[in-house]
Amino acid sequence: MKRWRLFLVLFLATLLIPLGAAAQKDTLVVALVSHAPTIDPHFHFERVGILVNINMFDSLLHKNKRLEYEPSLATSWKALNDTTWEFKLRKGVKFHNGEVMTAEDVKFSFDRVLDPAKKSPQYGNIRAIKEVRIVDPETIHLITDRPFPLLLERMVFFPIVPKKHVEKVGDQVFGISQPVGTGPWKFVEWKRDQHIKLEAFDGHWRGRPAFKHLIIRAVPEVSTQVAELKTGGVDLIRNVSSDLVPDLKAHPQTYVSTAPILRTHYIEFDMRHPPFDKKLVRQAANYAVDKQTIIQKLMAGLGRQVATTVHPAAFGHDPSVTPYPYDPKKARELLAQAGYPNGVDVTIHSAFVEFRPVFEAICQMLTEVGIRATPKPWDPGPAYNKFLQGEGKATHGYYGSWGYYSVFDADAILHPLYHTEPGGWIGKWYTRIEGLDGMIDEARSTVDQAKRKRIYAQIQRYIKEEAPNIFLFHQFDTLGVSKKVEYEARGDEWLWLFDAKPKR
Amino acid sequence: MTTLLLRRAIRVLVVCVGVSLITFGILQLSGDPVALMMPEAPEADRAKLREAMGFNDPVALQFVRFVGNSIRGEFGKSFYYRAPALDLVLERMPTTLTLTVLALGLAVLVSIPAGIYSAVYRYSLLDQIVTVVVFLGQSMPVFWTGIMLMLLFAVQWRLLPVSGWEGWQFMILPAVTLGTFQAPLLLRIVRSSMLEVLGLDYVRTARSKGVSEWIVICRHALVNAALPVVTVTGLQFGILLGGAVITETVFAVPGVGRLIVRAILQLDFPVVQAGVFLLAMIVVTVNFVVDVLYAYLNPQIRVR
Secondary structure, rough: OHHHHHHHHHHHHHHHHHHHHOOOOOOEEEEEEOOOOOOOOOOOOOHHHHHHOOOOOOEEEOOOOOOEEEEEEEOOOOOOOOEEEEEEEOOOOOOOOOOOOOOOHHHHHHHHHHHHOOOOOOHHHHEEEEEEEEEOEEEEHHHEOOOOHHHHHHHHHOOOOOOHHHHHHOOHHHHHHHOOOOEEEEEEEEOOEEEEEEEEOOOOOOOOOOOEEEEHHHHHHHHHHHHHHHHOOOOOOOOOOOOOOOHHHOOOEEEEEEEEEEEEEEEEEOOOOOOOOOHHHHHHHHHOOOHHHHHHHHOOOOEEEEOOOOOOOOEOOOOOOOOOOHHHHHHHHHHHHOOOOOOOEEEEEEOOOOHHHHHHHHHHHEEEEEOOEEEOOHHHEEEEEEEEHOOOOOOOOEEEEEEEHHHOHHHHHHHHHHHOOOOOHHHHOOOOOOHHHHHHHHHHOOHHHHHHHHHHHHHHHHHHHHHOOOEEEEEEEEEEOOEEEEOOOOOOOOHHHHEEEEEE | OHHHHHHHHHHHHHHHHHHHHHHHHHHHOOHHHHHHHHOOOOHHHHHHHHHHHHOOOOHHHHHHHHHHHHOOOOOOOOOOOOEEHHHHHHHHHHHHHHHHOOOOOHHHHHHHHHHHHHHOOOHHHHHHHHHHHHHHHHHHHHHHHHHHHHHHHHHHHOOOOOOOOOHHHHHHHHHHHHHHHHHHHHHHHHHHHHHHHHOHHHHHHHOOOOOHHHHHHHHHHHHHHHHHHHHHHHHHHHHHHHHHHHHHOOOOOHHHHHHHHHHHOOHHHHHHHHHHHHHHHHHHHHHHHHHHHHHHHOHHHHHH
16 A cells, blocks of 8 residues: 555656746746737737737837837837828837848838738728838838828837748748747747747847746636636736636735726617617616626726716826716606606617626616616627627617727727718617717817817717716726736736736 | 448438538528627628628528538638638647547546446445446536546646646646546446346356356456447547537647637637538547447347
8 A cells, every 4th residue: 555655656746847847937928818810910900919919029109008109110200291190210120030120121011901902800900091101211101091090009009020021931921930020029839729939039129028938828718727827837817807806816826917998888779769769768877877886796896987988098088077976866857757757668688798797787777767677698699690780689779898999099989889870880770969970070080189189078078968878887907917927917908028027 | 241331321421411501500590700700890891701701692502512612621711710621620630539539548447447346346335436426427517527627636736737738747637527527427338238248147157167257257248248338439439529629628728629619609610610520520430430340249230
């Protein structure tokens, strides 16, 4: 019996050896739910891919922790007129293969996305750019076909790739096995659905990142990610759901870092049909929902109430517009005034799987003031058909959220949610507000930021009054981080790992 | 023997058509892939993509096109990866097969000796324990077993890595998880068929001839008890592949199951179709081999 036990101990010891060797201080391991289909930064548009790309490629601009523009591959920039932007390029920037970055590479990068034949999913982001003109080796002009106020926002993630190298190896090989950029880490290996291995680039213009090795693993299950984090298998995980936050806060080897993000929640009303064709009913619904309680009890405090759908961090936000308070009495009064003294029955739809409890709580709160709401949950696939096509059939409303596509500008939510032009997003089905289209268009047609700000302030007061939604709250990004690593969550949900440092 | 093979081969074909009809039909019902591909894009862009991908054609035409292509092994390009779907599936197949075969091996290795022991020492304490374990093993869903094993062996005791597929020690937990799913049923079959055979006349005859108990069990009884065991093992192979889908997701194993789960969520038709089709083919092939093996083991079938 004794000998058997000795054998068992020896056997288990052999298992431990390779594990111990894996944990090195100069290696940072990040877990994402999946990998993007390619490492080529121009041929996907997915968060999991962008997070890898930004650590390998630089764009013209960068945003610091406070989300202010910072020079990156461009050292300065300015609008020459409504449709021409000038960028001065940084001198002597090296690609991972040793070549020096030039204006040719910048032009090439734009052209490959703007070429419709290449079908880049990022085409829509920058299609307003009509021409990329090389003025001299250090200066380029971007010429847009109309005033394009979002241009600088788009330049924060627009990676520059090396022309010669891409032309030599071809798009396919570039994206799978030979990606080359100017960023802090260079490519080593990609095993699909397993890991992407990167190594610090000695010639990076900012200097060397703190971690020599960067490994991005693909781990689909959140509970598995948490187990990895607790045991030191990975150092950083994203999207820790609110029920897991206390657990990671209490664990001796991990901490949680949070930051407010753009994703904003709302209930979109179908304003074509009763009862939400009536302004008073829409306002009543806004008074009926106790947002603070939902944030505290169902979201572990990781949310902040918003006054309208315009996020506090977005350009154009007006802090003087205040949120609807929780006032069920007032809600009942307004409902009676609107002609529903005995209440009214409605159906609210949602395909927002992770926020099911919040959805049900909102419907319950509406029911308590007399807007008797039946929650109807959907799977995302069929829901898209139902809500967004045909005639937009989410009568009488639906619970959803909008992530602004990471653009910090009021336009990024106002246009898709409320503009009724054909070809638009959901506004065309659900929103009916006199004159709002014109205001959104007007703010879009100038790069005069002061004027845009004035129009957006006006819009926010207007939509608060008209209440095309129940304005709810915005979310927080929640990172689970190993105590061996120092890193803070960012408001743009980026993992800018150049800022990550080993903790002593 | 030839008619038997022929009959089985026809059955394989029927299954093929059935499988493709079902995968195609379910995906047709599950929504618009274009909306999922570009959820926040303008409708005009989506309409263009829908047209380009042939989703506006009549469903019957789409199905005929699908069957025609899949016979030639062409499942089209993945919407998501922009690469041939078949290649994506084949690339991950070795991992899934490794996991499945390891789990199967483990299950056989555990359940045959334990089953024999249970049958020979029927109603002994150990037999009772085995019965309880079988009961538990069958009632635990795979994902739960997986997470529990992970919490115990990887998080609590730190004996094994949590997830990934980087070396042999990474294979232990997924294989055990999947094996736990399969072993109980196998064990029960071994036990009951051994019990049946042990009571037969020829065993008694062997014993009365003075043949040692060991040889009676292994040579006389086990060979005859093996028939149902082989059948069930073959049938279970398909269920194992199904279990691999979940196990791969829990343990971040880069296999076909995980690929298919993701493809389903993204309505990436070509990958789902290629994946399900290939897995179905493997199950059908294994069952075919089992049928043949069965005929070899049991002369009565060959004659019929």
